[in-house]
Amino acid sequence: MSSERDPLVIQGDDRRSGNFYDEFIQPCLAELVAVTLFVFVGTMAVFTVLTTPPPANPAVAVALAHGLTIAILVAVTAPISGGHINPAVTLAMVISREMKPVLAAGYFTCQIIGALLGATFTRSVLGDAKYSQYGGGAHTLGAGIEPGQGILCEILLTTVLILVILHVAVDPKTQNPLAPLAIGFAVTVDILAGINVTGASMNPARSFGPAVVISVFNKSIWDYHYIYWVGPFLGSFLAAFIYKFVTADKSKRLVFKND
Numbered sequence: 001m002s003s004e005r006d007p008l009v010i011q012g013d014d015r016r017s018g019n020f021y022d023e024f025i026q027p028c029l030a031e032l033v034a035v036t037l038f039v040f041v042g043t044m045a046v047f048t049v050l051t052t053p054p055p056a057n058p059a060v061a062v063a064l065a066h067g068l069t070i071a072i073l074v075a076v077t078a079p080i081s082g083g084h085i086n087p088a089v090t091l092a093m094v095i096s097r098e099m100k101p102v103l104a105a106g107y108f109t110c111q112i113i114g115a116l117l118g119a120t121f122t123r124s125v126l127g128d129a130k131y132s133q134y135g136g137g138a139h140t141l142g143a144g145i146e147p148g149q150g151i152l153c154e155i156l157l158t159t160v161l162i163l164v165i166l167h168v169a170v171d172p173k174t175q176n177p178l179a180p181l182a183i184g185f186a187v188t189v190d191i192l193a194g195i196n197v198t199g200a201s202m203n204p205a206r207s208f209g210p211a212v213v214i215s216v217f218n219k220s221i222w223d224y225h226y227i228y229w230v231g232p233f234l235g236s237f238l239a240a241f242i243y244k245f246v247t248a249d250k251s252k253r254l255v256f257k258n259d
Helices: 022-050 058-081 089-095 099-135 147-170 179-194 206-212 227-247
Strands: none
Touching: 022 058, 022 099, 022 206, 058 179, 089 099, 089 147, 089 206, 089 227, 099 206, 147 179, 147 227, 206 227
């Protein structure tokens, strides 16, 4: 991954072609397509796991499906859009001053649309009966988990993911050509850790799209949906703070920059 342009960072000044399509439209459409496919594969994987008889291990299967899909999609879209595929990642890039807010707004819009499309495709493939029976792959709190616990879990899981992204794909000292794989691994281990607490979202779009589509059958899905926005966004702030003040290379760090 060249240091000339960080593949997960699209700054307005980095795309110098002068072509509006290349600078704005194409990256936004890449995010739309990537999130659509991510949500579709993720929700279909949940259905497959829940309808597979034992001894299938649902946590491992769901974690691998999401983690490997993210790794593939990041590898494909990184040179185009930066491969965010997650509003929390986009927010972290804005906070870290690695992306302009106008482009981030386009990403956010397309990520939400993609999530809705992905969940709708899953419903279309499975049909209403099967889709409603397994809950559409939407995120819900685990049994006995309080909202505060869920928010804290999402904050910490998202912090892990964002810190990995900032270091393997943004920071000049720690950039790594295997960044997509590292990011996929981060998603995988986070899901293994948090699947029975919140479902381990770390991604408001991944939670929102399925929630909208399944809400036709289950209105209660909105009861604690705010957790999947508050937790990941606070995790973005925390990860960006740690990065900019503690772990970043001096060219990116905000403090102690003198030689």
